[in-house]
Amino acid sequence: xxxxxxxxxxxxxxxxxxxxxxxxxxxxxxxxxxxxxxxxxxxxxxxxxxxxxxxxxxxxxxxxxxxxxxxxxxxxxxxxxxxxxxxxxxxxxxxxxxxxxxxxxxxxxxxxxxxxxxxxxxxxxxxxxxxxxxxxxxxxxxxxxxxxxxxxxxxxxxxxxxxxxxxxxxxxxxxxxxxxxxxxxxxxxxxxxxxxxxxxxxxxxxxxxxxxxxxxxxxxxxxxxxxxxxxxxxxxxxxxxxxxxxxx
Amino acid sequence: xxxxxxxxxxxxxxxxxxxxxxxxxxxxxxxxxxxxxxxxxxxxxxxxxxxxxxxxxxxxxxxxxxxxxxxxxxxxxxxxxxxxxxxxxxxxxxxxxxxxxxxxxxxxxxxxxxxxxxxxxxxxxxxxxxxxxxxxxxxxxxxxxxxxxxxxxxxxxxxxxxxxxxxxxxxxxxxxxxxxxxxxxxxxxxxxxxxxxxxxxxxxxxxxxxxxxxxxxxxxxxxxxxxxxxxxxxxxxxxxxxxxxxxxxxxxxxxxxxx
Ligand SMILES: Nc1ncnc2c1ncn2[C@@H]1O[C@H](COP(=O)(O)OP(=O)(O)O)[C@@H](O)[C@H]1O
Ligand SMILES: [Mg+2]
Numbered sequence: 001x002x003x004x005x006x007x008x009x010x011x012x013x014x015x016x017x018x019x020x021x022x023x024x025x026x027x028x029x030x031x032x033x034x035x036x037x038x039x040x041x042x043x044x045x046x047x048x049x050x051x052x053x054x055x056x057x058x059x060x061x062x063x064x065x066x067x068x069x070x071x072x073x074x075x076x077x078x079x080x081x082x083x084x085x086x087x088x089x090x091x092x093x094x095x096x097x098x099x100x101x102x103x104x105x106x107x108x109x110x111x112x113x114x115x116x117x118x119x120x121x122x123x124x125x126x127x128x129x130x131x132x133x134x135x136x137x138x139x140x141x142x143x144x145x146x147x148x149x150x151x152x153x154x155x156x157x158x159x160x161x162x163x164x165x166x167x168x169x170x171x172x173x174x175x176x177x178x179x180x181x182x183x184x185x186x187x188x189x190x191x192x193x194x195x196x197x198x199x200x201x202x203x204x205x206x207x208x209x210x211x212x213x214x215x216x217x218x219x220x221x222x223x224x225x226x227x228x229x230x231x232x233x234x235x236x237x238x239x240x241x242x243x244x245x246x247x248x
Numbered sequence: 249x250x251x252x253x254x255x256x257x258x259x260x261x262x263x264x265x266x267x268x269x270x271x272x273x274x275x276x277x278x279x280x281x282x283x284x285x286x287x288x289x290x291x292x293x294x295x296x297x298x299x300x301x302x303x304x305x306x307x308x309x310x311x312x313x314x315x316x317x318x319x320x321x322x323x324x325x326x327x328x329x330x331x332x333x334x335x336x337x338x339x340x341x342x343x344x345x346x347x348x349x350x351x352x353x354x355x356x357x358x359x360x361x362x363x364x365x366x367x368x369x370x371x372x373x374x375x376x377x378x379x380x381x382x383x384x385x386x387x388x389x390x391x392x393x394x395x396x397x398x399x400x401x402x403x404x405x406x407x408x409x410x411x412x413x414x415x416x417x418x419x420x421x422x423x424x425x426x427x428x429x430x431x432x433x434x435x436x437x438x439x440x441x442x443x444x445x446x447x448x449x450x451x452x453x454x455x456x457x458x459x460x461x462x463x464x465x466x467x468x469x470x471x472x473x474x475x476x477x478x479x480x481x482x483x484x485x486x487x488x489x490x491x492x493x494x495x496x497x498x499x500x501x502x503x504x505x506x507x
Contacts, residue, residue: 045380048384050380050383050384070388074386074388075386077383077384077385077386078386080384081384082381082384084377084380084381085377086376086377088376088377088378088380088381089378090373090378090381091372091376091378101385101387102385102387105385105386105387106385106386
């Protein structure tokens, strides 16, 4: 289980997280929704220790990440996989080397075995046969799928997704959503998904949480969120310009 | 009056900025150093960087070295001729190249070619979250990205300096002996007599220091890039400026220490 307890984070004078609390259950999909620029990526980076909170705790399986040194952090990070917003594939390496990277870094497997695993993971994300392509030769959707293959290469228990479908067409969005759900089931993953796509969130999430002005203002099952009376959430759900969220 | 104060103010600020950057780069250096001693080197990555920093710079270094030697020979000839000391042209060129111009020019050329590329490449990796991705995969970016570049530069800038020294002396020889008809025997004899091995060694030690500086600055600037494509451009420019200034300043102090 992952617990975020009273997280505060500012960049210079800008307060991004302001006393945030959230619990994430094992083996479930938790979707965090919120406005663009609202601090969703910052929140996600706290969970994996890329950003340290000014105050507060990030507890992963009982240990506080925020208090860890580099070595402990690296041990903990091996439990995680992460798919970045723009996939963050290493553009000096081809697809095969990208997916093989964590395997070569952290296992003593033979090269042949590694290539087998790479093939298997690429198959799992529906991209067989792209091993020798460079990231720059791939479309946005393909890059994200390769990113997912890399994220699950080491069989992590927890996978973080930063806006996995932003910027994709509706069909590709459906395909990636389905891929995430299938992968989650196949490996019984704990998934944390950042999204501003409310429709996807309600479809995929076991739990949905809304981030607004540095806090989680509402969380619960998709039904609970969908029926919430919270005016901020209602405005977000309807995508309306009228309401408590000031747009400009 | 106001203008003057403003100008002084701005000048003071740039010096402060430069000194602050130096401090941060030193800290960066310490963490790179600690990774260098703590974990085995990624040999394959080092070789790849050696090719990029070294092999691919040979052409520019040959050109700059040759022409610098040639022009030194020419200028030296015009100067020394006034008091009939043309025989010293060869040794002047050789001393100038090995002690100063070989290392400094090579370092500046490599800064422009490879130091800037390091800042741009790492900067792009930073703004596209590839460096974060390394952290997430528990692969330390300092070990993967910085250490190979720094090690390769410390090895290759001296190697290129040898090339530059040699080409400079050859260029000087060509202009002095072949074009200006200085007596070949005296030209060479004075080189042997006045240029010692320690002139060459000290030049190479300088070159290694410059390699450290230019790679460290390039990597640091790339690593701390923010703000998209514009940020990458800014990081690249600043890397070249800071590295060039630092090379010239440290050159003075290294020379004062050595000779
Ligand atoms: N490393 C950083 N340094 C300074 N400001 C940052 C940094 N990372 C994020 N921010 C700021 O925090 C705010 C939230 O960013 P982010 O979490 O990326 O939003 P989003 O919800 O769209 O993912 C933004 O205003 C951004 O400018
Ligand atoms: Mg984001």
